[in-house]
Amino acid sequence: MALRKLVAGNWKMNGTRAKLAELDGIVSAADAAPGVDVAICPPFTLIDAAVAAAPSLPIGAQDCHHAVQGAHTGCVSAEMIVDLGARYVILGHSERRTDQHETDRDARGKALAAFAAGLTAIICVGETGAQRDAGRAGIVVAGQLEGSIPATGTAANLVIAYEPVWAIGSGRTPSLAEVKEMHGLIRAKLEAILGIEGAGVRILYGGSVNPGNAAELLAVPDVDGALVGGASLTAAQFVPIIEAAAAL
Numbered sequence: 361m362a363l364r365k366l367v368a369g370n371w372k373m374n375g376t377r378a379k380l381a382e383l384d385g386i387v388s389a390a391d392a393a394p395g396v397d398v399a400i401c402p403p404f405t406l407i408d409a410a411v412a413a414a415p416s417l418p419i420g421a422q423d424c425h426h427a428v429q430g431a432h433t434g435c436v437s438a439e440m441i442v443d444l445g446a447r448y449v450i451l452g453h454s455e456r457r458t459d460q461h462e463t464d465r466d467a468r469g470k471a472l473a474a475f476a477a478g479l480t481a482i483i484c485v486g487e488t489g490a491q492r493d494a495g496r497a498g499i500v501v502a503g504q505l506e507g508s509i510p511a512t513g514t515a516a517n518l519v520i521a522y523e524p525v526w527a528i529g530s531g532r533t534p535s536l537a538e539v540k541e542m543h544g545l546i547r548a549k550l551e552a553i554l555g556i557e558g559a560g561v562r563i564l565y566g567g568s569v570n571p572g573n574a575a576e577l578l579a580v581p582d583v584d585g586a587l588v589g590g591a592s593l594t595a596a597q598f599v600p601i602i603e604a605a606a607a608l
């Protein structure tokens with residue numbers, strides 16, 4: 361089943377208000393691609409201004425807390441993100457798993473909070489280079505899916521991003537055959553965990569997606585979009601990726 365593609369940009373810890381000028385070109389490209397969903401996930405500090413600058417463009421956050429509110433200095437709840445007009449939240453990104461020691465269980469708790477607030481959670485999974493070299497990529501990713509996906513996940517409130525850790529920011533990507541194999545495994549796992557809903561959950565590929573490789577990656581079966589880091593920071597790089605999705 362071909363699902364509607366989602367091309368999401370993860371700005372990570374990049375951008376001050378001047379960066380929002382990039383949204384003009386991204387909005388134009390999104391408007392010209394009605395068959396594709398486009399989203400930008402800027403830092404928390406830019407969400408409010410991004411929603412104001414680009415009201416038609418779905419905006420997302422890059423993390424949320426599992427609790428609704430309370431004594432959690434420096435943290436941001438899903439409800440606060442919704443309050444700004446954002447619609448997505450990236451959870452369990454490998455940089456947070458490394459830098460903030462987040463676990464599958466953390467990602468699951470945050471996803472439940474996101475669902476309760478009405479956000480769509482983009483849960484990230486992916487093996488390290490050492491795990492792939494050891495032939496364990498499939499087992500690692502299957503375990504991450506089992507540990508992080510709530511049973512209440514649906515095609516509407518959940519997106520999975522397969523991001524091999526060794527491909528993020530490295531300029532290296534898995535072969536198309538490796539992407540196909542892993543996305544097929546993820547699809548089967550989603551259907552095992554979520555039943556029929558699992559067939560409709562979009563599976564994004566992420567890790568060094570750029571204008572040169574987007575078309576071939578997006579054409580792989582069960583690749584339902586892309587989560588783009590570095591190449592989402594400028595309209596010049598991100599727009600061709602949106603166009604590649606629209607051309608399929």
Ligand code: PGA
Pocket residue numbers: 370523527528529530566567568569587588589590591
């Ligand atoms: P990259 O990052 O596109 O810069 O490799 C992707 C990601 O971490 O989401």
